Amino acid sequence: MQKRVWVIFTMIFALILSACGSSDTADENAGGSGSSDSGEKATLDIFSWWTGAGEEDGLKALLALFKEKHPDIPVENAAVAGGAGTNAKAVLASRMQGNDPPATFQVHGGSELNDSWVAADKMEPLNDLYEQESWNDKFPEELIELVSKDGNMYSVPVNIHRANVLWYNKKVLDENGVAPPTTFDEFFAAADALKEKGITPLALGDKEPWAATHLFETVLLGELGAEEYNKLWTGDLAFDDAKVKAAAETFKKMLSYVNEDHSSRNWQDASQLVGNGEAAMNVMGDWAKGYFVNDLKLAVNEDFGYLPTPGTEGMFGVITDTFGLPKGLDNGEDVKKFLSVLGSVEGQDAFNPLKGSIPARIDADVSKYDQYGKDTMEDFKSATLVPSLAHGSAAPEGFLTKVNQAVNIFVTQGDVEQFTGALQSAAAELK
Template identity: 60%
Template structure:
């Protein structure tokens, strides 16, 4: 999984403008500034200022609660953990993780500094402000790949944690490709908490059984199934792109299915152009798939779209396997009983990776305590506590499959047997943040305009601007 490194940094002001602009479908390029843009590929409707206000309000409430518990906590050292895990199974996983860590480290009190917002855009805006102000959290959630390497590592804001891997003998406990995703110039900069599969089609089993359908494995099969569902008055494909990253997420799975792993990866090295016939064929598939989505897609977020499938208002939803966590943990649905799944069209044997990581920012007050937390999340105990609730699978190869439901066990097996692992574009692992920002804007304009030539030109310009 190759990700081109860029040593470009971006100013805080442009980061905040880009984060806000992505949510309003008028993003700007951010590659010529001085602080990393960590666009998570999602909408920030209210902009970074509102995100900071929301975070301040949350922190005020947390501070009041902490003051109430001050006497009980005594002299416990505080460790701030910054993330965007605030719902849909992820909060349950995070809270269980915090409880397990505090039980193992009773002298440490964890401050949960989670900031709400789809796929982390609000959180990234607040994080950028804090990092620029030399006020880093103890540790923060970051996607492996470009978000980490061409962002905060390139900006010289992270400490390497290679020594932890050596001390804990982890080099054979995580997949080599995964370690490569969090490595720059021979140094490892984060610990993977999990692995998500991005290229999954979830479907309502009752609807498929009622209409005598099987999960589509190719584009042609998808169109046949979607046509039958549409004729029967069922919405074939649920999309919720009120948060703009979901359209880009759908498109990246189409690109992977149409181009294959090598062609898909060639887009992020510049070896395949966006004005090529190969990419145009992928765009044709995306354009056709949009014929089957719900009319109110722009008013829904990803959870709303997943809920449409859960409640039988739509048949399919293409999403990462955090949707499986939402189905099982939040909605109480049974895998292979209430919902089914399959790789997205033409991606059998391919596994698109989204991995959540934590690292050690430079300048924190308690680096040894942060390292204790990083050591903890790299254990099988921590990974098998968090991931079954989140819907993800463990990053460690020796975790216990029996801790996972049928969906999790199936995904662990697919990961181990995958012909190829590829990084996610929408979640900032495949390409630099500047490209993701421009692509996010261009794809969401296309969903409304369906102007293929305009999208091709926009993506080609983004490639020229951001990928060497």
């Protein structure tokens, strides 16, 4: 009997030991990148949330280009699926906090990069890489500011999406004799005319509340102008200022023209309303173009048209995906090689036409892009660039979460005082 107990005890002990042992070796495989003495290069795991149709193709094209240039460095696509990167960001946060960073990861330029990872001292500056590749005059100045903190550059932008785009159904507007609106007055006149004919003037799908925040951000930009809009993020303009209240009133008025079932739809469903002519207009970032063209099989400038949202002519709401170099990696030089490919004209032109965005560089090959891309690249060069709030560039994620909540309440209750008050108290955390 005594013997049996001991046998079992040893077995359990052995089990525990082997469990610990295997987890140790797993750690070494994952994190101990460069420590291999055999001279074999550690794999670069490229972390992103690009798993959708066009974006995954773009990423694969980029990885293929890198393999061609550096066949000796193995790369791995470590994308985590999930809309808007929610899951990916949670995975990334735990990897970063556990000191097991990926080789490089997707992060929106602006606050999402600077106020979290850079502020937490988890990123290496890339000033030497910018100098070596002479990127300082290849990316627009305002864009470089979005990936810099205290004069140091921390990531390399690969693409640009535009936030402030008003999409419209050409046929619906033509048939009803309505011109695409460029100001809020024109917008409301057009909306009244359309409403009278029984057409939903503005499509909204805020099942996920950020879509309403996205609309609000374009109204803020249109009402305040780029300069005042930027002051909101530095704390120089308060959210309970009269100008913001006026913007909230305009936003509220716009909400009276949206489809009644907006809270059961996501942004694709809202775009679909415009695509099939049930609604006339829709405000969404230009990933909606990919949805119109690829999913709904509509033709640019034939079935649907686009222009900047009311009052934002000459302004460009920037959403930029960037990649940086986390601290604590042994193969930082290899990562930099990947970043130089990512920032090259060749790299950006391999990725962006497939993803449906425009390149972050101003000297990319225009002929590779469709008419929308060409127009947007033109605007990108001349317009004033401003960071997007709804997509994490203008302010920290924590603030954005609170804004989304306040907007969600405002869409139903319409109480301007309460809304701007909630925004102001959330902004107290911005400093």
